Amino acid sequence: MTRVFFAFAATIEIILGPLLYLGVFVALALGTHTVYSLAMLSQLHPLPTLGLSGVIMGIVSLFAFFIPTAKIRCFVWLFVFFRRISIPAWILAGWYIGWDVYHQSSGEGSPGINLVAHLSGAAIGLALGLLFFRAKRHWAAGLVRR
Numbered sequence: 001m002t003r004v005f006f007a008f009a010a011t012i013e014i015i016l017g018p019l020l021y022l023g024v025f026v027a028l029a030l031g032t033h034t035v036y037s038l039a040m041l042s043q044l045h046p047l048p049t050l051g052l053s054g055v056i057m058g059i060v061s062l063f064a065f066f067i068p069t070a071k072i073r074c075f076v077w078l079f080v081f082f083r084r085i086s087i088p089a090w091i092l093a094g095w096y097i098g099w100d101v102y103h104q105s106s107g108e109g110s111p112g113i114n115l116v117a118h119l120s121g122a123a124i125g126l127a128l129g130l131l132f133f134r135a136k137r138h139w140a141a142g143l144v145r146r
Contacts, residue, residue, distance in 0.1 A: 004056055004060065005052075005055075005056045005059060007072075008056075008059050008060050008062075008063040009021075009059050011063060011066075011067070012024070012059055012062050012063055012066070015066055015133075015136055015139075015140045016133070016136070024058075024062070024125075024128060025055060027124070027128065028054065028055040028058035028059070028121055028124055028125060028128075029052060029054075029055050031054075031058075031120065031121070031124040032054030032055065032058070032117045032120045032121045032124065033049075033054070033117070035116060035117070035120035035124075036049060036054075036114060036116045036117050036120065039116045049114045049117065051114065051117075053113070053114060053117055053118055053121070054114065054117030054118055054120055054121030054124075055121055056121070057096065057097070057100075057117075057118045057119070057121035057122040057125065058121035058122060058124050058125030058128075059125065060092075060093050060096060060122070060125070061093060061097070061121070061122040061123075061124075061125030061126045061129070062125040062126070062128065062129050062133075063089055063093070064089045064090045064092075064093035064094075065125070065126055065129035065130070065133075065137065066129065066133070066136065066137055066140040066141075067089055067140050067141060068088060068089055068090035069088050069089070069090070069141075070088065070089045071086035071087065071088060071089075072086065072087050072088070072089055072092050073085070073086050074086070074087055074092070093122075096122075097118075097119070097122045100115050100118045100119050100122075101119065103115055104116070104119060
């Protein structure tokens with residue numbers, strides 16, 4: 001997950017600048033931890049959580065908001081078949097979020113993964129983009145090579 005963060009966070013920092021980026025980072029951390037705490041109020045045995053995976057999902061969501069058509073190079077490996085492909089950012093973000101939605105709604109969950117933080121981070125990241133950074137979206141689209 002750390003590689004995902006570094007891959008997307010640098011671009012978000014360039015778009016927002018260091019101060020706004022720090023503000024977004026803190027807002028995502030506080031938001032995801034607040035949502036998780038509220039979700040655990042109804043649990044008999046709430047599980048403690050530690051980490052910033054919700055922040056990472058928020059950064060990925062913001063990246064897809066700012067530059068949805070950016071091509072992300074991915075390595076696909078299936079037994080003896082391997083290849084590099086380029087996927088638009090909105091599809092890759094949708095894939096990550098979709099898997100988390102599937103695991104959360106199926107009830108099987110994923111041991112050791114805070115799906116509530118992942119999903120709330122993605123939602124908060126998109127909400128921050130829609131509420132505060134619409135004007136920067138058009139500027140950010142110019143950063144992408146066609």
